[in-house]
Amino acid sequence: MLRWLPFVAMGAVGLCDMLAGPDVRFRPLLALGPAFAALWCGMRRTALVGTAAILLSVLLSSYHHALGRRQNTLGLAMLAGITVASVFASSGRQKRERVLADVRSVAEVAQQVLLRPVPRRVGTVHVAVSYTSATAEARIGGDLYEVASTRSGVRVIVGDVQGKGLEAVETAAAVLGAFREAAYDEPELTGVVARIETALSRQLSGEKFVTAVLAEFDDNATVTLLNCGHPSPLVLSQSGIGVFAEPADVAPPLGLTELVDARPCPYTVEFAPGDRMLFYTDGVVEARDGEGRFYPLADRSGLLKAADPEHALAELRSDVLRHVGGRITDDAAMLLVRRR
DSSP, X not given: OXXXXXXXXXXXXXXXXXXXXXXXXXGGGGGHHHHHHHHHSOHHHXXXXXXXXXXXXXXXXXXXXOTTOHHHHHHHHHHHHHHHHHHHHHHHHHHHHHHHHHHHHHHHHHXXXXXXXXXXXXXXXXXXEEEEOSOTTTOOOSEEEEEEXXXXXXXXXXXXXXXXXXXXXXXXXXXXXXXXXXXXXXXXXXXXXHHHHHHHHTTOOTXXXXXXXXXXXXXXXXXXXXXXXXXXXXXXXXXXXXXXXXXXXXXXXXXXXXXXXXXXXXXXXXXXTTXXXXXXXXXXXTOBOXXXXXXXXXXXXXXXXXXXXXXXXXXXXXXXXXXXXXXXXXXXXXXXXXXX
């Protein structure tokens, strides 16, 4: 419909000019045709619209016996100039759109390499993920997640890199690379964290850090967690009660452990068949509505009751977007695990 809008606008202007008579001139408004075309059409169609506008202006001038008058000639010259400018504007817009499409395709490939699709069923759990980037054009940011099926059980990591942009993506890649190796080699989660810390020591500088929570799901009705300064996972039992799996001691984020004496310690929580555990980044709980209120994740935990984890996570994501009124201001990653 937008491609035909320039012709509709010129038709309306021509009709008004004919009905208004020679004393009221609407012909200069024919410039709306090529101007609208430059916004949505290609070069050829914009040139066609501009040519049609000039011809229509000549016909209307002849109808009102205005051909040859100085003011009318200036109007035709102005319309021709606007047509040429609109063609060049359309060309520039198309070039920018091609560059943006290339950037998006590169970002999508980078995201597929960095955040690989996780299996829906692995070991004793069902898994679903959702990633919403604050930068819609890039579709990628500093949030990270990964699921690995190891001899020790299903191991999960969800984290958030301080900062934004390519530097945050590079740090996220270092964390995921270290986790993907250590998750299969280390018998304990503390060993996995140590390997990630070693990788980050070569990557981070200054006071930059990465918050993360690691989990290990085995065949028992419990789950082992290790929280490094990250928001605590939300556990939803079959009874519908949602509680946050808070650690006994707050550990520093990855990259800052050398600055404090505390070290992350594993802890266990009950996780029976049918229970759900939601891992998320601060982009979810810090999402604000128009009045500045944070997203009430605990109050909306009932949205996770759906039998299909992917459907439940889609409902929660839609609710977050409704809360903020359209677009979030920070990347938001969510990973939902359901005990089979």
